[in-house]
């Protein structure tokens with residue numbers, strides 16, 4: 001395994017997040033490889049870390065002043081053993097090939113856990129949507145799709161949203177795809193309701209994450225009611241995580257964006273949450289505006305120099321990181337556990353560093369890793385694809401109840417796989433093993449392709 005990791009690092013130096021994601025899966029699947037010696041001969045590890053296809057392209061676009069800009073577009077089609085490629089698009093200045101590969105790699109196992117037939121992919125661009133006009137966003141999305149359209153399709157690769165890509169961007173991307181292909185199909189998910197979207201898709205990642213947390217707490221005869229919860233982020237996943245926690249009687253005291261966070265000791269209730277939704281989704285403002293309206297809250301600007309994030313220093317029962325990768329570092333994990341946290345449930349992708357995860361598991365904290373806990377989003381994307389194929393729309397109750405069933409099943413699958421391989425109670429081992437076994441067995445069935 002050490003040799004294998006060295007090979008991965010040497011082959012693609014500088015892709016730290018990808019190496020981190022691969023190393024975590026490798027650690028977990030050691031017993032699977034030992035039990036199945038034929039996997040070595042078939043080089044399943046070498047095959048699973050190598051994307052089936054990487055597409056990188058230039059996206060030139062013009063701003064409102066007539067100035068031309070050039071961004072880099074990506075789509076990493078990682079693995080299609082169990083279905084067409086599926087995974088979101090991220091528009092953020094930090095996007096590079098290593099980040100795309102880490103997200104696509106995680107997506108393979110996550111999609112496998114959902115019980116639906118979807119392969120793994122991820123895409124995006126280093127384009128920064130902040131401060132851009134609607135017209136600039138539209139021109140960028142059109143430029144991006146002008147290349148991407150030839151690589152995707154409803155039975156080939158079905159992108160969705162992620163950081164910086166919401167319903168507005170999906171609309172512009174879909175419009176350009178439709179024009180170029182002369183075809184109205186379910187090629188993207190996260191569409192608006194009146195032209196092919198699914199009810200509960202916007203809510204799905206956050207709601208699913210909270211359903212997963214409730215399942216974890218139930219294993220200790222506990223529930224979310226009355227629990228104080230820390231949430232990072234204030235985008236799609238954070239908003240609906242907060243909403244579902246409130247539905248289940250929990251108390252939310254923090255939200256953040258990349259500039260800082262708010263702590264409201266009186267709790268962010270549903271009226272305050274509606275204010276945040278309007279602020280972030282419609283006015284596209286900063287979270288510090290919250291304190292102008294609700295004076296019970298305190299705003300703390302982000303400090304890049306600190307080795308910890310003060311948001312995670314507040315005492316709470318549960319913690320839902322919903323912003324970005326590696327946002328909970330070793331010192332944050334120390335602070336959270338010293339303050340009595342009982343549960344960490346990841347809405348964002350890989351938000352905890354390996355050192356933080358070790359602290360959670362050493363101290364017996366319930367820890368729901370992202371590839372299991374935030375799989376509700378892609379699961380409902382899969383349900384959107386099913387509805388598009390049938391040209392039907394299911395009512396919200398039906399989609400929500402399917403989402404609940406899927407999250408319950410993912411939770412049980414993780415526990416069963418962990419138990420089978422001698423790691424009882426480890427959601428990390430369970431998620432990695434269950435996701436891996438299904439994909440690898442499909443790869444072997446399909447021969448050397």
Ligand code: NDP
Pocket residue numbers: 161162163164165166205233234235236237238256257258259322323324325347348349374375377378
């Ligand atoms: P949004 O763009 O809607 O929101 C992202 C939030 O995180 C914003 O509040 C943003 O602040 C903050 N943020 C982004 N980057 C950073 C950073 N580097 N440091 C601090 N804060 C940051 O994205 P989503 O809510 O969709 O995605 C959040 C996380 O959830 C990501 O990890 C994503 O991969 C994951 N995820 C999303 C799914 C989905 O269905 N949308 C599905 C599964 C996982 P600001 O407004 O300042 O940019």
